[in-house]
Amino acid sequence: MDDEALLERARRGDRDAFGQLVERHQDGLYTMALRMLGRPEDAADVVQETFLRAYVNLPRLQPASVRGWLFRVAVNAGHDIQRRSVRRPTSALEDSEGKILDLPDPALGPEATVEARDRARVVRDAILALPIEYREAVVLRDVNELSYEEMAVALRVPLGTVKSRLSRARAMLATALHGSTALFPASEGHA
């Protein structure tokens, strides 16, 4: 059953249908929020808040794309959580000197090799260092694999803006990672 059919059943009071939507999307939303915010606890809050908002708004929900809409709610929830997080001295991502923190990543299991961990850390930090609107674009597309149309729903911008923002975000990311030894080991003779 597709998302739209599940949503319709949930709107008619089928709690299990809504549960299936949660089951289907919670990990993707959590991964998005983790890459966007960097803190596992904030990411879990985003997911909880997303489904709570979706549940409360069920009676009036008629989105063209359930997935895009859920990501839109999650993006907004991420903004809210970042704004009201007063416990941090500067931001979720930096220490008091503005240095990117080496945060533990629950997605990196013990089986990951040292090289894979290094590569993931470098990429993760490069994403976190992007301005938020570019971070959102690259995470939604290259981490969560949303279509351009779903991104337009999630980010509430026209399709043309999706393309230009994504293009800019990827260029910034590629520039940041250019020459990184974690991605381009010297032994491979990368020019």
Added chain:
Amino acid sequence: MAQHVERLFSEAYDSMLPAAARARFEEHLAGCAQCRAAYDDYRVALFAVAELPAARMPVAVVLPASPPQVEMGAISRWRALLAALRQPRAMAAAAGLAAVGVAAVTIAVRVNHGSNSPTLALGGTSSNTVPAQLFAPNNPNGAAAGGAVPQCSPSAEPGSAPVPSSFANSKVVNDSSRPGEQLVVATERQRYGAGSTVLVYARLVTPHSAAPAYLPCVTLHGPPSSAVSAAPQNASADDFLKGITASPTSAGDVTSAPLLTVTIPPGTPAGTVLHIVAQIPVNVPSTADSTPLVADLTIIVT
């Protein structure tokens, strides 16, 4: 020149270039080592992003026990109330509650531990009596004594009586910024007939041995003004709420649990939804607690 095709990298990477543009792009790459190398780097970077491991949601998503409401006004007002309660200061929360125009009965909760038990008096009383106070912006006579805004000051509890096993309708709220803490509000069931008495359990459990539990502030919220037609006997929403009384009580084997009773007025229409909201403000129990906790439990009149 590299800048001639760099702007196409993103759509080329996604295979979104129209056929003719794609052909020109590849033709340019074939003859331009600089662009070819730049595109190779670009793809390596984005492959590395795509390779980042997927993460799993580490905790279960908790949903409200009650079904979503169809009445739009009630939802928006309710959300505005919750937003107000989430403001960092209790005073701001109370003021926000007034601002959103939600009529609410403010209930004082007292522990049933004996004459020396601590008293939480949301309405500002410190006596042994526990009045239900109407806190409504359009009804100054029913506002808290002296017109003062009620403050929420949860009190520490010496023991942590658990939720009685017979209380099947419960709402549990955690927050990752408050490790080991759990706010619980519970009733024996979700549906009650008009005229019946509702026994309410509310407590914050903490991991601190010195203060293992706190009594939260508890408020009861009835139908919003827009739902006056649902109130009995053509009464206004405020009158309807005045008819609800609350008092601390004990109940057989659960005398050690923090309980209060709420009496639903006879004649209340079936389907009326009441919200019991337990709240722990910021800085309680620790000054490091910068996030308030709000647990909203729904009961439905049958």
